[in-house]
Amino acid sequence: MQPPSRRTFLAFGLITLTTACTGTDGTDAATKAPAPDPDAPVRLRAVAATDTLLSAYDALLGVPGARTDLLQPLRAETAQHRAALAQGIPAAPTSGTATPSATPSTTTLTPTALAALERQTAQSHLADLDAARPPLARLLASIAAANARHATAIGAPPDQPDPATTPAPSATAPGTALPALQQALSAEHAAVYGYGVVGAHLPDDQQRADARTYYAAHQAQRDAWQRLLTTLGTTPTPAAGGYQLPFPVTDAPTATKLAAHLETRLTTVYADLVADLPTPHRRTAATALRDCTLRAHHWGAPTTPFPGVPDPAPTPAVTPS
Structure with missing residues (x-):
């Protein structure tokens, strides 16, 4: 992953100024306990969804005749998504920990099912946009866009805007x-x-x-x-x-x-x-x-x-x- 843009550094700078009020070492000045990360629940949900997706890639790659030339690079990108989402989460579980019920079995998993799971993962990231602070929201939107590209590369038809879930512009922007x-x-x-x-x-x-x-x-x-x-x-x-x-x-x-x-x-x-x-x-x-x-x-x-x-x-x- 290349370095983030200047705007990202500015956004993280604001977060640093906010947490600095509690202690120079990132802890609460009174209790010395680590300051809770408000993004942690969002990150954990995103990591779990990405783990399920990684497990699906592994399952399909294990099927004889699988398009490894196509799937391996997409899986590698998904692993990079997982690493970025897990930043700051203490003892984040390793990838590929999805339960068997969450991932299609090797007998039912197909490229079509994998493309659908990519889209499902994208939707789960977008559903958390409002709960994330700006830098993480930016990352979630970027990864969701990559998920959509993955689904198209695997063979699904391109995504179409959904008027039911895309809010119309209103006079609420500050x-x-x-x-x-x-x-x-x-x-x-x-x-x-x-x-x-x-x-x-x-x-x-x-x-x-x-x-x-x-x-x-x-x-x-x-x-x-x-x-x-x-x-x-x-x-x-x-x-x-x-x-x-x-x-x-x-x-x-x-x-x-x-x-x-x-x-x-x-x-x-x-x-x-x-x-x-x-x-x-x-x-x-x-x-x-x-x-x-x-x-x-x-x-x-x-x-x-x-x-x-x-x-x-x-x-x-x-x-x-």
Whole structure:
């Protein structure tokens, strides 16, 4: 896992300042007892769900003829998820401790069942977004996005937004979240512009059809952030008159490279937004993170166990010209 972004360090800095009030060694000044970690219950639930998933991978890998070339890398990423979630939990149990009743047997486990379990694990992480402090919420959303990518890689159809579980924007976001919302809106403005360039350089085939679909999705997300900011009494950041592309786009290969770049950049924006937004809106940002992760994978972007969370090497962004 690559180093966390500067925003993550700032978030952990706030936690450090809070706990420092009880003692310089992280203990209560009066009793010298370790300060309880409010995220511990969430971490324990996430670790348990990930252990069940790891056991399922092990069971399927033990089936003759299993696609080890596909499953082994996905299992390795899942083990990295487990290690990140277990940080700070004293004597966290080792992986692969799920009970037999929690994991399908080797006689019933199939790739389809494993993909369903990946999605189930993602949903369990998302269900705890509101109970986690911002840095852990950001990690949970990132891992849930990776779970969705795993399910798609195994062979399940792509996830679709669920209006029943994705909260609609409302006027409850505090003023401290406004800069993050404006940043997300600016990133969507750039994505809409970038997809216009992408579509113009793709042949009239399925790739161009996909680009049109994703272009419309980014328009819809842009409009959603504009409505939310307007509801909050803030003027939405307008789109720039033009944008400087990070590299020349002259043909289909460079067009797909730009699409992958746009989606990858947005995963970082939305992972940070999960941490910045209050609990009613975290699920909305996490859904956007998942969708960008799947689109980046579709365009051939390099995969990462933690979409949006690693701090990538500096790359040129699409900026106003």
